Amino acid sequence: MAGSGPEACPVAGRVRRAPPVNQPLLGQQAVQALGIRLRDLRRDAGLTGRELATSCGWVPSKVSKIELGKQVPSEDDIRDWCVACQFPSEISDLVAAVRSIDAQYMDWRRSLKTGTRRRQRANIDAYEKTRLIRAWEPTVIPGLLQTAPYARGILTTVIDFHGIPDDIEEGVQARLEAQRVLGRAHRRFLFLLGEAALYTAVGDREAMTEQLRRLLDVTRAPRLSLGIVPLAAPYTVPRNNAFTIYDSRMVTVATYTAELTLRQRHEVTIYEKAFDRLMALAVRGEEARRLVGQALNDQGEI
Structure with a gap:
């Protein structure tokens, strides 16, 4: 469900209130x-x-709560803090960090309240800009590599x-429409899968077989690279979180409750580092096709 998240939209003349701290782990x-x-x-x-x-006119406990990550400071708190510490040059960067925390969450209940199609359309917009x-x-x-049954x-x-509302056929159609971006010129796609993805049973055996055959075709597609990280690959980077990097401008990460959209340069850099390490573990070309073939064999198709 990766896609672009909401933008920060502070209202002129008003102070943005600090977001609650009961957010997903990454937040x-x-x-x-x-x-x-x-x-x-x-x-x-x-x-x-x-x-x-x-100096700031606060109760002492407020400082410790902010420093321990138990309270998100408001923009006014940031300004008072930096002035009191005589670091006014840090205000703009830290205010941007607060706005990023407030903006990076797309609650799935809001995103999917009318069904899946609208969220899929947002994905298309993000892909077209990348x-x-x-x-x-x-x-x-x-999603960009999925067959319709899968x-x-x-x-x-x-x-x-x-x-959420059941708009399954509209959602599937929108997801397939997003795949048209794969044929756009001047675009590149680097996909990395865990080997477990070849065995996660989505739909019936016929759906899995069709999906795995689609992956075999993908390994020969232009401007597209598919790598598979074997189950036996050494653990050199955490592998539990799926994520998508759009150019080097943002990263989307899905959790059970929300989608995170990370835009700060240091955050994007961390995910680029993770991707590079995963890429170093992955097999491609003939070895990747061999792993897909093994999965097809387990489906009884080879």
């Missing part, structure tokens, strides 16, 4: 990282937490799991 890590950056500014200024709180797509999927086949199996599970 909590972003909040904690912001708290560490603010703590370092305070320490560089030679201030205790109590001294900073007094020249290089790098995607990692540990357990299923990416996509139907994936989206049926999404509809059932989230309890």
Whole structure:
């Protein structure tokens, strides 16, 4: 379900209220990282937490909550903090970080409230704006490579799991329409799959067989690279989170409750590093086709 997330839209003349901290794990890590950056500014200024709180007119506990990632500071909090620590040059960057935390979550309940088709259309918009797509999927086949029966199996599970309106045929059609981007000139696609994705049973055996044959065709497609990370590959990078990198401008990461859209350069860089490590573990070409062939054999088709 990867795609572009919501943009930050602060209302002129109003202070953006801090988002709640009951966010997915990856979001909590972003909040904690912001708290560490603010703590370092305070320490560089030679201030205790109590001294900073007094300077800003806060209760002392507020400083510790922010530094420990238990409270997201507002934009005004950031400005007061930087001025008190005599680092006004850091204000714009830290305010951008707060806005990113607030903007990077697309709650699935909002995104899918009318069904799956609208979300698939958002994916098409993101793909059309991108020249290089790098995607990692540990357990299923990416949407851009799915056959209709396989996509139907994936989206049926999404509809059932989230309890959203059943627009399965519209959703499948929109997902297949998105695949037209694969034929666009001046675009490149690097797909990495975990070997487990070849065996995750989506739909019936006929659907899996058709999907695996589609992967064999993909390994020979122009401007498209398919790599498979074997189950026996050494553990040199965490592999649990599926993600998609759009050029080098943003990354989308799906969780059970929301889709994260990460745009800060240091965040994108981390995912590029993860992709590079996964790429180093992957097999391609004839070896990748051999793994797909083994999976087909297990389906009783070879």
